Amino acid sequence: MMILKGILYYFLCLMIFGFSFSLAHKFIDNGNTMFLTILFIYLGCGLFLFKKIYKNLVTYNPTYATIDNMAMDKISNIALWFFKFPVLLFKLTLLKVL
Numbered sequence: 001m002m003i004l005k006g007i008l009y010y011f012l013c014l015m016i017f018g019f020s021f022s023l024a025h026k027f028i029d030n031g032n033t034m035f036l037t038i039l040f041i042y043l044g045c046g047l048f049l050f051k052k053i054y055k056n057l058v059t060y061n062p063t064y065a066t067i068d069n070m071a072m073d074k075i076s077n078i079a080l081w082f083f084k085f086p087v088l089l090f091k092l093t094l095l096k097v098l
Helices: 002-027 031-057 067-079 081-097
Strands: none
Touching (some): 002 031, 031 067
């Protein structure tokens, strides 16, 4: 059930990001303000997905749970959520099914 909820959260963040992108493009005239608004919403969606999905579905092996590995994993998942979370959810779904 948590994987399905994660997929729904991902699509919700995609819709929020797309909607905010179109609204920012339509209503904000200043390019810098538009970029910062879109960046803020993008990183906010990444942080939301990380807190809701990643912390509940992924556990670290104590041998490999070093500060460097965990920090790079967190930063990359928050910064690249648009690409990384579909892959993560697909892999977790395969592990659950098989």
